Amino acid sequence: MKRRTNNFLALLCILTLSTLLITANNALSTDQGSNEKYDEDTYGPAERIEFHHPAKQTFFDHPVHTLALGLECDSCHDGLFEMEAGAAEANDDFNMKSLAEGKYCGACHDGTTAFDANSNCGSCHTAPEDTIYFTKPVTAVIFDHTSHSGLGIGCEECHSELFKMKIGDAETKADFTMKYIYHDAKEVKYCGVCHNGEIAFPSTSRCNVCHIGVKGYNRAKGKTTGNGEDAGHH
């Protein structure tokens, strides 16, 4: 029954998406004429720009801003961003805090001109695709962004109240232990906030879905040797 509902939802999504795409396509063709080539001199690079610093997988799309919204090059260049690739990333203040102060993207993304930089995270950032391996306090616990964001969970549900968006931050905390993750704890933190048996499977069950152990960790990291796996002795 559940699967059927899921299938139905998926179908609905596809239908809606394709309708949207067709409409968007039509709009573009009437504006530009279907045969006209995208002009990079007018609209900027056609390809998405990916920023790697300070956060990986942060994207900016020129066509969305210029072609679709009608912004001019000098709206951003060179007042907010230098045209040279990687120039903004080299600056120390190219971060979310500066955006909130009205620098860089924040000049427009302030909640009035365009959506607030402090919302719609997923419009510019995509979640890391790589599995995260926690090795403290025990080796090893996995977390997959993809399997969680696939369920329609927004970034803000976990970031930054439960987990800071900094690799290894939780592992430095003394309370990042099962004592606080078990849903029957007095003060539930981290994964336990959702993994309580109501929103997601309870943290007191299925330990080894997330806990892959030293063996799983070594396998994932391609290590054939680990604790007690000192090769070459018989």
Add this chain to the structure above:
Amino acid sequence: MDIKKLSKKKNEGVTSLPSEERRKFLKMGFAVTGVFLGGSVLSLTSVQEAQGQRADVVPTEGQYPFEKHYAMVIRQDRCVDCERCLVACRETNHVPNHHDTWRTTIQEKLTISKEGFKEAIFRPVLCNQCNRPPCVRVCPTRATYKDKKTGIVMMDYKKCIGCKTCMSACPYNARYFNHDRYAVDKCNFCYDTRISKGETETACSAACPAQVRIFGDLLDKSGKVYGYLHTPDKTIWVLRPETGALPNVFYTNF
């Protein structure tokens, strides 16, 4: 049964139970559960069935053959393979750090649950300190023996000639050849390194962050081990019960 006598017997056919089987069933029926319920209820369930599988593996209460009967209960589903126990064991008992030399290790089985989750099952294993240890039986020099005071299967390294017969006899693969000692080595519940010095736990059970390994004396009625083994509705199993070695390492999931 004597084949000559059997050939003279009357054919009982295939539609009904042979008289031999019927007699066996009646005999089984006489060992009634009524006895366990103060004799007030009479039922035709066999004793073995009434006690369940536990009867085969858990020693009967009050019938422990040793002065101190050390045992371990492993709460298997709590193990997350963090391997702190393995590190602690190597440090405490000077076990060389090679993949095939261990006193205790953790086995892994990868499964996919009904919901489609990848899920591993981890099973800590160690010497089962059997009541009928096959390793002791085969040792030509009596270098390995069942200690009468503790119930632990011990090693006398001086006597070991390194023939490794015990290693092939062990149903649990719990023995290895220690090149430093030039003798076979095995888990002894940390008797020389910890228990004889007054510690109450083995190195592995003390190092476990999830209280998987519960170590204790079965004769201690207030102890956790006694509690786990003598809670009637809990499922307890041992590894390879068919060998008849009567192991003292018990497994459970709670």
